[in-house]
Amino acid sequence: MLFIDNNLTNPYFNLATEEYLLKNFNEDVFMLWRNEPSIIVGKNQNTLSEINYEYVKEKSIPVVRRLTGGGAVFHDLGNINFTFISTDDSKSFTNFRKFTQPIIDVLKELNINAEFTGRNDLTIEGKKFSGNAQCNYKNKVMHHGTLLFTSVINDISSALKVKPTKFEGKGIKSVASRVTNISDHLKTPITILEFKDMIMKHVSKMNDNYSVYELSEEDLGNIKKLYDEKYNTWQWNYGSSPKYSLVNEVKFSGGNLEFYLNVEKGKITEIKIFGDFFGKANVSDIESLLIGEEHNEEVIEAALSNINIDDYIAGAIVEDIVKGLM
Known part of the structure; x- marks a missing residue:
């Protein structure tokens, strides 16, 4: 398994990176990354019906469509994203627990009782701190999830708030839920980067055959091309919405x-x-x-x-x- 600690925070580039790794690498991949404030919408959603357009425009918040289904999420630097790309064993696509268990285990080390609930969420004391989504490509499955650590909760609600009667259509709607930050449940405070390191170390212990991978200049060039031609375009982020x-x-x-x-x-x-x-x-x-x-x-x-x-x-x-x- 290749381990990638991605320190870039451009959401268009990071979503392009996921697609590039999924479609061009034969090895399994684990990546940790963060985005600057942005809204990431599911592949099957109507973008405009998920966002508070005036707020997004006023704050110049990037809005990016991802490859996976599920609902819209708000990212900021207080949120860690994790990505697993692995060979599909024909069971992985519906097995969200397989990919979220390492997160639950890390939190257990911090004396936090996290649970997998519903279809694709992780919660603490009934409050959501992680949403997860998956997609398939040939013989690969990509799973990624969010981890709210010190996110600005007010920004989440403001950016995703929209009048319920404004849009009608076949797009998948996000479901509002109570959210919480992991940091609010720590007995002893740690920084988000320390938490990020804990996750990387824990996953590495689970995989004896792993190596740290640095994106090459060729990789970065190919990702930039995907960024320019797809992820940073109106057509992908808005125009691809369902009727x-x-x-x-x-x-x-x-x-x-x-x-x-x-x-x-x-x-x-x-x-x-x-x-x-x-x-x-x-x-x-x-x-x-x-x-x-x-x-x-x-x-x-x-x-x-x-x-x-x-x-x-x-x-x-x-x-x-x-x-x-x-």
Whole structure:
């Protein structure tokens, strides 16, 4: 087994690293890593329905889609991520306990009673500190999980909070749960890096045939290519969302606006705008203009930049329309 202590904290790069290791290495891999503040959404989720878009935009929080299913999670430097990539024995894909037991064992050494609960969570005193997910590739299974150690819990709830009635669709929804930090349950304080070292040492004891692996310049170049072409693109992170509908309402200086739209493969297929507004021109012109455009703030702004919104919705500006559509 190859052991990789990844000290890079760019979420786009780290998710690309996982895919690169899964698809290009024959050896089993264990990797520990952390991300700067970011939201990581499951492969089958509608990204916009999982995030507090205004908060994410204001805080410039990266949003990245991963290869595995499951729900959206918030990462920061107070959270450790662990990844196992191993040959699939035909039982591993449904055996979450196999990959999470080492974490439970490490916490036991710290006199913390952690439990595997539900489908894919680890809890302490009934509160979640770890969510886990898996995927298959050929004869390999990749399992990864989060470990909240000193994460900012308020940021988690703020970044993932979204109006429940705003979106409808087939995307997998995250399930809200009470969360806790591991550090809150320690009898004797340790740092997150000390905890990270404990995990690495424990897993190494479980694997006699292991070696520490440093990503080569060739590895880094290939990962950067995957980062540029996939993980740092709107199409992967937002456009790959399942078909969905959005219903939203905003107030502006001239009254109220209601927005209804359908999105498929990341592009607007249907849109209707209603409200108690006045306008000289027909609002259907705006609707027609946006059909076929990406459900992307910058794209929508560009499409509306060449028309006078006030002619269609008196008192409104482009920002009002964009807010309603996002």
